[in-house]
Amino acid sequence: MKVGILALQGAFIEHEKILEKVGVDIFEIRQKEDIKDSFDGLILPGGESTVMGKLLHDLELFNPLQAMIFEGIPVFGTCAGLLLLAKEIINDNRLHFAAMDISAKRNAYGRQLGSFYTEEEFKGIGKIPMTFIRAPYIESVQSDTEVLAVVDNQIVAAKQKNKLVTSFHPELNQDTAVHEYFIKMIEGKN
Ligand code: GLN
Helix, strand or coil, X not given: CEEEEECCCCCHHHHHHHHHHCCCEEEEECCHHHHCXXXXXXXXXXXXXXXXXXXXXXXXXXXXXXXXXXXXXXXXXXXXXXXXXXXXECCCCCCCCCCEEXXXXXXXXXXXXXXXXXXXXXXXXXXXXXXXXXXXXXXXXCCCCEEEEEECCEEEEEEEXXXXXXXXXXXXXXXXXXXXXXXXXXXXXX
């Protein structure tokens, strides 16, 4: 199994460390040559969704990655990665891959004071640590999107077919459970 991690900007190294810890082969996606060989899963890290969106286009990575996502490659978006996947961002008119039936709100907890830590239930896993940094939340889900976690009445994790998103950063804690959940998706077990 080989997982590509978008490494244009943001918190990609933390994802690499977690996947290395659970024994999965990873590689960084920085330019279009990096995705010429096939791979099994894709991670879209946290960072700044607008910056990543622009770089994806500038580097000609946007179209091939979007096609792979629509064709069904398992993809895991954290925080800004969630925004890259959302079909609607209610407070921003810029959309990116627009592949997942969720309505997200950007910087939903406020810009500066919006960082916090909590522990909450994640469906199929149990209670896990959740670190939020200027995070979005999911205002509503549509179609067959399944809600996986809720914090203070706001949806913070969801899954739809090949797509998994969290508005928090599981890669910033030592807990590997959400990444293992994603690996099971790649294996067709989740
Ligand atoms: N606020 C960022 C955005 O709008 C997301 C923050 C994050 O990824 N930690 O893209």
